[in-house]
Amino acid sequence: xxxxxxxQILRCPQDHSSLTPAEQxxxxxxxxxxxxxxxxxxxxxxxxxxFDGGLVREAGDLLYAIVDGIPVMLPDEAIELSQIGKDW
Numbered sequence: 743x744x745x746x747x748x749x750q751i752l753r754c755p756q757d758h759s760s761l762t763p764a765e766q767x768x769x770x771x772x773x774x775x776x777x778x779x780x781x782x783x784x785x786x787x788x789x790x791x792x793f794d795g796g797l798v799r800e801a802g803d804l805l806y807a808i809v810d811g812i813p814v815m816l817p818d819e820a821i822e823l824s825q826i827g828k829d830w
Contacts, residue, residue, distance in 0.1 A: 744797070744813065752797065756817050759800035769795055771826045772805070781825055785818030798823070 744752075744763065752761050773792040775781040781789045784804070793807040804820040806813050 744795075744808065744811075749797075752813065752815070754799040754804070754806075755815050756804070756820075757799065757801070761797040761799055761806070764796035764798050764805055766795075768798075768805070768823070768826060769793070772796070772821060775825060781821060783818060784820045784822060787819070789821070796821070 749761065749763070753759065754761060772781055776789045776792050779788060779790075783789065791809075793809050794811065795808040796805040797808065797813055798805050803823055805823055806815050806820055808814070
């Protein structure tokens, strides 16, 4: 997925904290929510396509999607993980 050396370099663009790969069950739950049209980005955009994986910032509240092996590190495109607490 993400090269270990790259992961050591990447930081959250908002608070500059470290990032860790998202657990597969988290990615699967978000992708189910995307399929049901229930997941939005921090910027309010409704997500339409599932993604391969994600990077979670140190606080555990935001996920940056990995699409086609590339992390999308734009602050407005982050996904608030509080959304996965909903019934989907």
